[in-house]
Structure formats: C-alpha cells, structure tokens
Amino acid sequence: MLxxxxxxxxxxxKNxxxxxxxxxxxxxxxxRQFVTNNKHTITDQ
Ligand SMILES: [Zn+2]
Incomplete structure (x- = not known):
C-alpha cells in the first residue's frame, strides 16, 4: 500500500x-500529488 x-x-x-x-x-x-517509479520510490511532483 502506498x-x-x-x-x-x-x-x-491513482491520479x-x-x-x-x-x-x-x-x-x-x-x-498532495506525487509519483512513484518502478522501485516504489516516492518522489515529489
Ligand atoms: Zn497526504
């Protein structure tokens, strides 16, 4: 879970x-909006 x-x-x-x-x-x-990469690292948008 994120x-x-x-x-x-x-x-x-999801957005x-x-x-x-x-x-x-x-x-x-x-x-707040944010993205994840393939390794589930959360980065700021
Ligand atoms: Zn929040």
Missing part, C-alpha cells in the same frame, strides 16, 4: 499518468 510522503496517510488514489509515463497518485487527506 503512503503519502507528506502526511503519511494511506488514503492514496493518471505523468508526461513521462509514471504513475501519478494523489492523497485524499492532504490532496
């Missing part, structure tokens, strides 16, 4: 793909 890098919430939903084809996610608690 965890929000900002508020550590688990309420993260389409970025321009570079990475999966984009969005936190439902703080509305």
């Amino acid at each position: 965890i929000c890098p900002s508020c550590m919430s688990g309420k993260v939903v 389409g793909k970025t321009y570079y084809g990475k999966q984009n996610h969005k936190c439902k608690d703080c509305n």
